[in-house]
Amino acid sequence: MAFSIExxxxxxxxxxxxxxxxxxxxxxxxxxxxxxRGDALPGIDTEALGQVIFNSLNQLFVEFVKxxxxxxxxxxxxxxxxxxxxxx
Numbered sequence: 001m002a003f004s005i006e007x008x009x010x011x012x013x014x015x016x017x018x019x020x021x022x023x024x025x026x027x028x029x030x031x032x033x034x035x036x037r038g039d040a041l042p043g044i045d046t047e048a049l050g051q052v053i054f055n056s057l058n059q060l061f062v063e064f065v066k067x068x069x070x071x072x073x074x075x076x077x078x079x080x081x082x083x084x085x086x087x088x
Contacts, residue, residue: 020054020058023054023058024050024051024054024055025050027050027051027053027054027057028046028047028049028050028051028054029050030050031044031046031049031050031053032046032050049086052086053083053086056079056082056083056086057079057082057083060075060078060079060082061075
């Protein structure tokens with residue numbers, strides 16, 4: 001993860017960046033689908049909010065990986081709290 005950020009040129013780094021972009025797009029697509037079903041506020045910017053959600057979850061994952069003794073349940077709990085706050 002750190003190498004792909006520090007040295008963005010190698011194929012692994014490019015692929016890591018591509019995967020991040022794909023995951024961010026999935027978050028945006030999910031919000032757009034929720035909006036089209038009426039399960040999200042009609043006025044939300046699904047691209048902007050999807051990117052905010054992805055960035056939040058991505059940062060939580062980075063912190064989770066750095067804390068070697070952190071159990072996955074902690075990541076799930078905090079990410080659920082962040083996402084629930086945005087959903088209100």
